Amino acid sequence: MSEQTLPTIGRAWYLRARPQGWPQPSEFALREVEIPAPGAGQILVANEYLSVDPYMRGRMGDKKSYIEPYEVGAPMDGPAVGRVLASNAEGFAPGDHVVHVLGWRDHAILDAAAAVKVDPQLAPLPAYLGVLGVPGFTAYIGMTRFAEVKDGDTVFVSGAAGAVGSVAGQVAKLKGAARVIGSAGSDDKVKLLVEEYGFDAAFNYKNGPVAEQLAQVAPDGIDVFFDNVGGEHLEAAIGALKLHARIVLSGMVSQYNDEKVVGPRNLWNMSVTRSRMLAFMVTEEMDLQPEFVREAGGWIFAGKLHHRETVVDGLENTLDAFLALMRGENVGKMIVRL
Secondary structure: OOHHHOOOEEEEEEEOOOOOOOOOHHHEEEEEEEOOOOOOOEEEEEEEEEEOOOHHHHHOOOOOOOOOOOOOOOEOOEOEEEEEEEEOOOOOOOOOEEEEOEOOEOEEEEEHHHOEEEOOOOOOHHHHHOOOOHHHHHHHHHHHHHOOOOOOOEEEEOOOOEHHHHHHHHHHHHOOOOEEEEEEOOHHHHHHHHHOOOOOEEEEHHHOOHHHHHHHHOOOOEEEEEEOOOOHHHHHHHHOEEEEEEEEEOOOHHHOOOOOOOOOOOOHHHHHOOOEEEEOOHHHOHHHHHHHHHHHHHHHHOOOOOOOEEEEEOHHHHHHHHHHHHOOOOOEEEEEEO
């Protein structure tokens, strides 16, 4: 694409006000923005797929967190994959596909050092935002380095039909867990976990108290809890811990929109069972990425690691996709296709 035909106007989502509780459409705006030519060391990317993720809800507030909040009145961002339209950087050429973090917009100008080239012939582009992207890597780090899942373990994954949970359960099984249990928010998702993802058991957390349902499928307790939900799930899991169990905190989606968060009432059981509760940040564990890409890529190629995406079309529907994600309407990774 010649410089004369490069786009000069694009669209981007802005945060207009910080949500209090559940986000409202009036707190966001889709606006036209100017697209400059790439400067020295920069590339211009036409985004093809955008990621919406639960952690973005935290960035809409101004509470202390592991990542900087969005600025009110400024464009939002997040993982995206797209095609290079113009390059002013060595090693990148028009037509290359890259993953970067300037999503929530149709075009991105960014430093090439902040982009990673990907091959659409090796995997579909959405996979680089899901099973081979941060969600998949999160699941891999949590299960291997922190949960240290091993042969014979009983593993419980909350929010198991989502992008992270679905991979976490499968990784646990591939690493030798004897029994993998998942929770999900619908009977269809429960069926998917068992029949497609290979979970040994699953339950719909909307069908009754989590602790009671967990006790039915794990009567002898659990060795590992990989938590994406928090709240009632975390309390139920703490009550079901075996000796020297491990809890990995991946997310707490049930509490992201709550102004008043109540913690589990049974933390003492962590002492009784001499268990560990662990948390991590993906960017601090990047030494595992080559191993993850090699191992996960091999599992996918061999048909051992399954994944799904829920795809919403249109930049204008990005906010709707995010809100649907927060309501649990996705199966696997929620993706916006431009």
